[in-house]
Amino acid sequence: MAIYLTKESKVLVQGMTGGEGMKHTRRMLAAGTEVVGGVNPRKAGRTVHFDERAVPVFGSVTDGIRATGADVTVVFVPPAFARAAVMEAADAGIGLAVVITEGIPVHDSVAFTAYAKRRGTRVVGPNCPGLISPGQANAGIIPADITKPGRIGLVSKSGTLTYQLMYELRDTGFSTCVGIGGDPVVGTSHIDCLAAFEDDPDTELIVLIGEIGGDAEERAAAYVREHVTKPVVGYIAGFTAPEGRTMGHAGAIVSGSSGTAHAKKEALEAAGVRVGDTPTETARLVSALL
Amino acid sequence: MDLYEHQARELFEEHGILVPRAEVTDSPKKAREIARGLGGRTVVKAQVKAGGRGKAGGVRLAADPAAAELTARQILGMDIEGHPVRTVMLAQPVDIQAEFYVSYVLDRAAGRFLAIASAEGGMEIEEVAASRPEAVARVHVDPAEGVTSAKAAEIAEAAGLPPQTVDVLVRLWEVLVREDALLVEVNPLVRTTQGRIVALDGKVTLDDNACLRQSRWGAYGEAGDDDPLEAAAAAKGLNYVRLDGEVGVIGNGAGLVMSTLDVVAGRGARPANFLDIGGGASARIMADGLSVVLSDPAVKSVLVNVFGGITACDAVADGIVQALDTVRLTKPLVVRLDGNNAARGRALLDARAHPLVQQATTMDGAARRAAQLATTA
Numbered sequence: 001m002a003i004y005l006t007k008e009s010k011v012l013v014q015g016m017t018g019g020e021g022m023k024h025t026r027r028m029l030a031a032g033t034e035v036v037g038g039v040n041p042r043k044a045g046r047t048v049h050f051d052e053r054a055v056p057v058f059g060s061v062t063d064g065i066r067a068t069g070a071d072v073t074v075v076f077v078p079p080a081f082a083r084a085a086v087m088e089a090a091d092a093g094i095g096l097a098v099v100i101t102e103g104i105p106v107h108d109s110v111a112f113t114a115y116a117k118r119r120g121t122r123v124v125g126p127n128c129p130g131l132i133s134p135g136q137a138n139a140g141i142i143p144a145d146i147t148k149p150g151r152i153g154l155v156s157k158s159g160t161l162t163y164q165l166m167y168e169l170r171d172t173g174f175s176t177c178v179g180i181g182g183d184p185v186v187g188t189s190h191i192d193c194l195a196a197f198e199d200d201p202d203t204e205l206i207v208l209i210g211e212i213g214g215d216a217e218e219r220a221a222a223y224v225r226e227h228v229t230k231p232v233v234g235y236i237a238g239f240t241a242p243e244g245r246t247m248g249h250a251g252a253i254v255s256g257s258s259g260t261a262h263a264k265k266e267a268l269e270a271a272g273v274r275v276g277d278t279p280t281e282t283a284r285l286v287s288a289l290l
Numbered sequence: 291m292d293l294y295e296h297q298a299r300e301l302f303e304e305h306g307i308l309v310p311r312a313e314v315t316d317s318p319k320k321a322r323e324i325a326r327g328l329g330g331r332t333v334v335k336a337q338v339k340a341g342g343r344g345k346a347g348g349v350r351l352a353a354d355p356a357a358a359e360l361t362a363r364q365i366l367g368m369d370i371e372g373h374p375v376r377t378v379m380l381a382q383p384v385d386i387q388a389e390f391y392v393s394y395v396l397d398r399a400a401g402r403f404l405a406i407a408s409a410e411g412g413m414e415i416e417e418v419a420a421s422r423p424e425a426v427a428r429v430h431v432d433p434a435e436g437v438t439s440a441k442a443a444e445i446a447e448a449a450g451l452p453p454q455t456v457d458v459l460v461r462l463w464e465v466l467v468r469e470d471a472l473l474v475e476v477n478p479l480v481r482t483t484q485g486r487i488v489a490l491d492g493k494v495t496l497d498d499n500a501c502l503r504q505s506r507w508g509a510y511g512e513a514g515d516d517d518p519l520e521a522a523a524a525a526k527g528l529n530y531v532r533l534d535g536e537v538g539v540i541g542n543g544a545g546l547v548m549s550t551l552d553v554v555a556g557r558g559a560r561p562a563n564f565l566d567i568g569g570g571a572s573a574r575i576m577a578d579g580l581s582v583v584l585s586d587p588a589v590k591s592v593l594v595n596v597f598g599g600i601t602a603c604d605a606v607a608d609g610i611v612q613a614l615d616t617v618r619l620t621k622p623l624v625v626r627l628d629g630n631n632a633a634r635g636r637a638l639l640d641a642r643a644h645p646l647v648q649q650a651t652t653m654d655g656a657a658r659r660a661a662q663l664a665t666t667a
Contacts, residue, residue: 080502104398105470105500110433113401114425143599146629163599164653167629182544184472185401199311211545214398237548241554244533248544248566250499251398261552262613278553280654 002133002176003153003196003203004122005072007032009137012064012094013025014039014085015076017048020100024076026050031144033137036068057160061092071095074130074139083108086123090116098139098186099125106250109185112287116187123187127250129159129179140179142166142245148173152286153189153197156209157182157216157249161237161279165207168283172290175203182211182249190220198228205231205289207282208273210264212238213251217264231289234268234275235282237262291496292339296379297510298492301469302476307460308488312381318363324380325358332380334361338373346370351383365637365643384490385483390451391415392459393475394437394466397430403466405429405437405459407449411478437463443545455479470500491590497626519563519586526578528565535560536630536664538583538621540576540621542601553653559661562589573612580617590667593660595653603627603635611642622663623647 011028015021016038029035029050037056038048044059055160058064061073062207073094077085082101089097090112090203097116116123124131130140135149142159147166150173156162162179178193190208197203206228210217224232238247238254239261246253254260267276274289276282293301296314303309313324314337325332336348343349348370352358352558358380368375389412397404408426410418419426427448431437437445442459446452458479466474480490501507523530533551534639537559541547543564551561561582567575576594583592584641596606623646628633636649650656 061441079499105503106472106497107433107467107470107500110396110402114433141600143630146599156545158543158548160541160543160546160597161549162545163543163629164546164549164597167597167599184396184398187401189399194639201627211548216399219399235549237545237552240533240551240561241548242531242533246498247530247531247548247564252544252548277556278654279549280652 001202002136003193003200003201004124004178005137005139005176007136009072009139010034010036010068010070011137011139011275012037012039012061012068012070012073013076014061014073014089016040016055017043018076021076022048024057027144028074028138029053031132031138032135033139034150036070036286037064039064039073055258061089061094065092065094068102071168072139075096075099075101077101079103079105082126083112087111090119090121093119094121094124098128098130100128100130100140101125102127104183106183106185109183110137113185113187115162124178125181125186127183128181128186129162131176131178133176134174139269142177142179146170149225150174151202152207153193153200153203153205154178154207154209155180155193155197157211157251158209161209161235165209165283168280169286172287175200182251184214184251190216191223194220194223194228198230203230205233205286207286208234208268210234210236211249211252212247212254212261213259214242215258218267221267221271221273224273232273232283233285233289234273235279236264236268236275261265291498291510293494293496293510294337294339295335295493296337298494299489301465301494302489302492305465307458307461308486309490310381310384311488312379314377314379315362316366316377316407318359318366321362321380322355322359322377325352325355327374328380328382330354330528331383332358333383334358334365335379335381336365336370336375337377337379338370338375340371340373343370348375384480384488386480388481389478390455390480391418391477392451392455392462392479393473393477394431394463396472400430402433403431405431405445406540407445407451409450411486431463436467451633452481454481458487458489465494469494470497470504471495472497519582522585523565523582527584528567528579530581530582531564532586533553533561533563534588535562536590537660538562538586538589539595540565540567540579540583540592541595542597546595546597550593550653550657553657554593554661557658557661557666562586576609577613577616580613584617584620589621589642591621591660591663592623593656594623595656596627598627598629598631598635602631603629604631606657607635607638611638614642614647619644621646624650624656624660624663626650626653628653
């Protein structure tokens with residue numbers, strides 16, 4: 001088992017024929033992911049070859065699902081087209097839409113996350129690295145070869161901090177790592193992942209990585225206190241970030257006294273989460289618990 | 291991007307919301323002329339992107355054009371919370387009967403916009419919310435429906451606002467959606483003694499991600515506000531924020547770079563900047579990044595912290611080696627490469643044997659070394 005993504009997942013790639021789409025489809029296939037098709041209305045009917053694998057291109061998500069039984073889509077389309085792409089996938093009835101695209105206007109994200117939710121489609125992202133269940137499948141751009149399967153579940157706003165922890169804990173390994181994205185509005189929250197990991201028999205311990213901005217970590221802390229029985233180890237980035245400045249991620253901003261790293265760390269610790277001061281110390285806390 | 295009050299005022303006016311007659315200037319002499327044109331008596335308001343203007347003395351009533359010139363002279367050049375006042379807006383005074391508060395803000399946790407409204411406007415809404423939470427109405431807006439007249443009536447009623455505000459609430463939502471704003475706030479929204487509803491002061495934050503489809507935003511360029519190094523970095527397409535420390539930081543990925551700043555601070559030094567060079571870390575981006583960071587005179591050492599995931603460490607090391615050919619290194623550089631092909635990457639840097647470059651194998655070790663170099667330099 002794992003959460004959201006398993007070896008049974010059949011994956012479509014919207015925007016597969018673009019530069020990033022091609023590069024990462026190749027990597028997803030190499031990681032053992034069952035990529036069953038690309039979607040591009042202007043290239044429908046063609047086949048794209050990745051080494052010995054031939055992947056068909058469909059004109060729509062609906063066509064792709066009909067032909068292959070796909071249940072996951074990874075969205076690489078440019079920001080201006082992301083809203084339509086996710087809504088199309090939701091209309092087609094896909095179960096999971098992983099939106100890698102960075103730079104999507106917030107009004108679009110608000111619109112498509114609400115739209116997808118109403119239709120029962122889970123959105124991960126936008127502006128995220130996707131998710132990986134090591135040894136099973138990889139939906140997005142997370143490097144698959146820096147870790148191995150294991151019993152840690154990880155949820156994070158940050159891509160590179162995810163990779164850092166995956167690498168530091170490579171000898172222990174992971175059930176699933178979910179990069180939920182650094183935008184102000186995302187489809188899947190820390191809490192969603194905590195709930196899924198709590199229910200996943202293959203996950204023994206949960207790592208929660210957060211950063212400045214919003215109050216997702218504080219909410220997650222309250223959720224941990226009420227509902228999570230598995231050990232949770234946390235890490236928060238951005239203690240030195242100045243107020244009012246956006247630190248790389250569109251959502252990473254301290255506004256007035258809200259969204260600070262201190263408040264998040266305190267909330268997590270008050271909920272019994274062990275919080276590391278550095279990524280390396282965080283990895284050590286995890287190792288000590290397993 | 292936050293707008294100045296006068297820019298917000300213009301947007302409101304374009305969308306049919308009543309605003310006071312007003313004009314902006316950077317010259318006290320011109321202020322006198324504007325005051326004359328507005329009928330003599332004016333409110334002179336500092337144009338800065340900071341709260342607390344009134345308390346800082348940046349909003350004052352001027353009885354006549356001569357007073358407007360004097361007041362403008364006093365306000366121009368003031369510093370309000372670190373923001374120099376470069377322009378003032380002169381506005382016609384309004385006879386206020388009642389003050390309200392209305393805004394649309396992004397509720398990140400709910401993933402939708404929230405209408406916040408109160409019949410107790412004029413002061414900080416946080417203060418009202420803290421002292422009398424029942425006086426502040428919060429109503430979520432369904433993105434598929436937006437703020438219709440019926441929704442606006444619901445918001446007005448929840449807050450105890452008069453029915454005339456319904457039209458303003460609808461138009462304000464149009465400002466939010468059509469202008470791709472993340473926040474529109476009117477405080478105070480007033481009812482004048484003539485019974486008209488006027489937006490007396492406003493705040494608008496635009497979504498930087500929407501600039502591609504909002505062509506007019508070029509006019510909002512705020513070059514004057516930028517730090518010269520931040521402007522230089524922006525011109526090169528770099529994601530750079532200047533801070534006030536002495537350890538320059540370059541890394542890949544926003545989260546990892548934020549984390550690197552924290553680790554440097556934990557080692558007794560202060561980070562000089564945030565610079566995220568993204569996943570690629572090509573020679574050109576590395577060279578651009580190094581040259582921006584090194585041109586900060588406060589920088590005493592530079593820490594490059596790269597995790598090789600999608601881009602393997604040998605490619606990153608290659609980028610650093612090439613960058614060292616084009617950028618003259620003037621400060622010690624500590625490099626930490628970890629992840630895919632880390633050994634090969636480190637070997638490449640060792641082979642380059644630059645006297646100012648040293649390597650560390652862990653993030654904590656690299657931060658400790660960079661902090662040492664900066665504090666003993």
